[in-house]
Amino acid sequence: MTLPPLTIVLASPRGFCAGVDRAILIVEAAIAKYGAPVYVRHEIVHNRFVVDSLKAKGAVFVDELSEVPDGVPVVFSAHGVPKSVPTAAEARGLSYLDATCPLVTKVHREAEAHHAFGRQIIMIGHKGHPEVIGTMGQVPEGAVMLVESAADAEAVQPAHPDHLAYITQTTLSVDDAAAIVAVLTRRFPSIVGPKKDDICYATTNRQNAVKTIAARCDAVMVIGAPNSSNSKRLVEVAAREGCAKSLLVQRAPEIDWASLAGISRLGITAGASAPEVLVEEVIDAARAHFAVTIEEVKVTDETIAFKLPQQLLD
Template sequence: MTNKPLTVFLANPRGFCAGVERAIAIVERALEQYGAPVYVRHEIVHNRFVVESLEAKGAVFVEELKEVPEGVPVIFSAHGVPKEVPEEAERRELFYLDATCPLVSKVHREAERHERTGRQILLIGHAGHPEVIGTMGQVPEGAILLVEDTEAAHTIQVDDPDNLAYITQTTLSVDDTIEIIAVLKRRFPAIHGPKKEDICYATTNRQEAVKEIARRCDALLVVGAPNSSNSQRLVEVARREGCQRAILVQRAADIDWDALAGIERLGITAGASAPEVLVEEVVTACREHFDVTVENVSGVVEDVIFKLPKELTDKVAIA
């Protein structure tokens, strides 16, 4: 029996962003330069395939700094960490490398600047996400209030409506965030915002690419991890654009083929922490179930590159 035809629309851009590529390169270069083991506080990026690949090379992932022994390098994840983490590392005289995405660091600096000028800060983001924990940890406790959705934006109480600023997590839904900001600006006309929006270029570009294909698809697969904020947002964006069968899968083995029965057009994209090899794996799996024609849908061409820390380019030795 011949397989039914299936047109696969590959979203562009998709997968790794510059911040993720930099974070992974930091771990790999540290392993080359200092040898295994190299410890990493929290998953370097939210993708099990990436984490397990680095573990196989000698990286050891831990949740807290207290799990890191003396005399080995430790790396902080791309999501950023509260100030207390590098401070503790310095107290213990640990050699550490900071893989925080530069676009997350930009938000950290914004928070510090607003706090120095005495503004109360509203952070638009998701409670418990490592990036939010890291950003809130840049300033004294209580200086930042978290706004998770439009309902919170309508109800949040502030000390001084004329002395406010907002910042955002970098991996949010662009459309949801616009709605939340609109509510805050209506309630607090004097609120200060960033000169350039905090949502990162890669998050924005991947969401736009999904919008481009979602209405043409019977179903859409987002390759990414359940704890990846930007991957979860891609599912939401696809559904908002009319593709209700938008499904998050970590890799090909997770695909529920019954849920894809009868489809003729399938969109595929990947979150910013998902490697292209997993997209290729999903396309290969599709070929086993369908007669596949792949159409690459053109989008923004990304050319952003972030430099590695000077410790890895200047061959700094561990004391």
């Protein structure tokens, strides 16, 4: 049987970013240095394949510090934690490693600085996301107001409208965040923003790559987890850029290939916490249904890398 032709358009950059690489390396290095088990508070990154791979090496994932036994190291996830978490670890005498992405830490420091200057803070982000919880937890409760949409920005009523600052979650839609910032700056002309955009380079680059390929594809497939903010934003960006069939998948076995019958160009990308091996898995699965040709579209090169914590380098 002759297979129908399919051009897979690979968006680049895609997949792991420097913060995710660093977080995974921290867990692996901690296991190598201290021996298993090493406990990790929350998923180190939002990807089940990565979490399961680290479990197999000796990592134990827990929801709260109360589940960590005395005398073993604990790692905090790449999304960051409220200040109360390391404080609680220190009170118990727990050895901890902070795998918070340095670009998230940058936003933490911004929140602290704004609070120190007496500014009321508006955070643009998604309620309940670990990064938002961690960032809001850098300052006293009530110091940060959360807005999730342009409508929220139109409705928010700060107590000190002439003494405001805004910060953002690092994994937002660039376009959505810009629309919210536009509302805030119109309503509050003196509001202070970050000197450099809080949305991280990897989120921006992956969205730009999807924007480049979406209109020329019959479908766009984003490989990532349903609890991954940056992966879900990629699906939204693809749809907004003109690709009506935009979908999120975690692994190749869950793909409904029948729903893709008749397409000739399939765009593929991966969220910042999805490893390249999952992209390769999807491409291999596609070869069972199509005669595949690969086309890669690169919008930029990424060269950023982050150092491991000093205690793992000693």
